Amino acid sequence: MAEDDRANEPGFAGPGAEGATRCGFVALVGAPNAGKSTLLNSLVGAKVSIVSHKVQTTRALIRGLVIESGAQIVFVDTPGIFAPKRRLDRAMVTTAWGGAGDADVIALLLDVRKGLDDDNSAILARLADSGRRKILILNKIDLIRREALLALAQEAAARVSFDRVFMVSALKGDGVRDMVAYLADEMPAGPWLYPADDISDLPLRALAAEITREKLFHRLHDELPYASTVETEKWEQKTDGSVRVEQTIYVERESQKRIVIGKGGQTVKQISTEARKEISEIAETTVHLFLFVKVRENWGDDPERYREMGLEFPKS
Numbered sequence: 001m002a003e004d005d006r007a008n009e010p011g012f013a014g015p016g017a018e019g020a021t022r023c024g025f026v027a028l029v030g031a032p033n034a035g036k037s038t039l040l041n042s043l044v045g046a047k048v049s050i051v052s053h054k055v056q057t058t059r060a061l062i063r064g065l066v067i068e069s070g071a072q073i074v075f076v077d078t079p080g081i082f083a084p085k086r087r088l089d090r091a092m093v094t095t096a097w098g099g100a101g102d103a104d105v106i107a108l109l110l111d112v113r114k115g116l117d118d119d120n121s122a123i124l125a126r127l128a129d130s131g132r133r134k135i136l137i138l139n140k141i142d143l144i145r146r147e148a149l150l151a152l153a154q155e156a157a158a159r160v161s162f163d164r165v166f167m168v169s170a171l172k173g174d175g176v177r178d179m180v181a182y183l184a185d186e187m188p189a190g191p192w193l194y195p196a197d198d199i200s201d202l203p204l205r206a207l208a209a210e211i212t213r214e215k216l217f218h219r220l221h222d223e224l225p226y227a228s229t230v231e232t233e234k235w236e237q238k239t240d241g242s243v244r245v246e247q248t249i250y251v252e253r254e255s256q257k258r259i260v261i262g263k264g265g266q267t268v269k270q271i272s273t274e275a276r277k278e279i280s281e282i283a284e285t286t287v288h289l290f291l292f293v294k295v296r297e298n299w300g301d302d303p304e305r306y307r308e309m310g311l312e313f314p315k316s
């Protein structure tokens with residue numbers, strides 16, 4: 001149904017119609033790499049959460065805002081849930097469940113190729129105890145046969161009583177609109193929490209740091225991306241409308257710094273070129289990006305770094 005048609009439906013209330021708008025929170029939870037960030041970006045129609053084929057790209061709670069049928073849906077992209085080992089891992093998992101606890105609807109995203117493996121089984125077990133409204137989103141249906149998909153849906157539904165099950169391809173957009181229409185109906189009555197034009201509650205400078213971190217993830221291999229973090233130190237509006245952005249990539253060791261910089265500065269230059277293009281898009285202006293690489297030993301044990309990433313610092 002076209003947006004215009006909806007406006008003629010009884011009960012429709014656009015922004016500002018007091019008492020008739022709806023607004024609520026949907027927490028996207030799931031194992032690492034299930035496709036939460038891909039889904040969120042596709043829903044919002046822009047990049048608010050970073051995507052990579054490596055696991056655990058999303059560290060903090062990132063909100064994406066979608067408006068559908070008079071409802072503002074605040075999607076909360078949580079870090080992937082898995083058995084944590086390091087301190088940073090524990091912080092991410094605690095944050096993820098914290099995000100789910102406050103939501104009107106918990107949406108579990110499951111990579112259909114993984115099926116009910118250990119990570120997904122553990123999440124299902126925990127969700128089964130939650131009294132909240134919950135839906136199951138089977139993602140990456142472009143990669144699996146229909147019979148296997150239906151069998152998986154049945155198996156998951158036998159463990160947790162989901163209010164609804166959706167089958168989608170976040171990458172291709174299949175099935176996504178139906179899911180959003182359902183969620184819009186489920187949102188409680190109330191005023192919108194964010195301006196209609198906003199797509200995320202993350203400030204531009206935080207989004208910009210996330211974009212650079214994504215490029216870092218794409219360019220570098222093994223453990224290095226996990227040992228690095230990016231901070232926007234300066235966001236300076238120039239009189240000609242352009243912005244000067246200074247960011248620092250923090251790594252844990254001198255040897256890692258050399259890798260990030262690359263031969264003759266090649267690697268950091270490529271990261272900078274790719275990041276600048278995307279930051280310009282979200283800032284909707286010309287961006288001059290300056291990247292610095294610094295060693296900050298043991299940042300993984302520094303409470304301040306967790307606060308900057310929007311994570312709680314776990315005591316142990």
Ligand SMILES: Nc1nc2c(ncn2[C@@H]2O[C@H](COP(=O)(O)OP(=O)(O)OP(=O)(O)O)[C@@H](O)[C@H]2O)c(=O)[nH]1
Nearest residue numbers: 033034035036037038052056057058080169170171
């Ligand atoms: N074929 C296919 N690939 C997908 C689909 N959705 C996501 N992917 C891919 O799966 C990988 C992981 O996607 P992300 O969106 O980063 O996953 P995530 O759940 O946010 O991951 P974490 O940040 O680790 O929690 C990426 O390479 C995506 O391109 C889909 O519907 N089909």
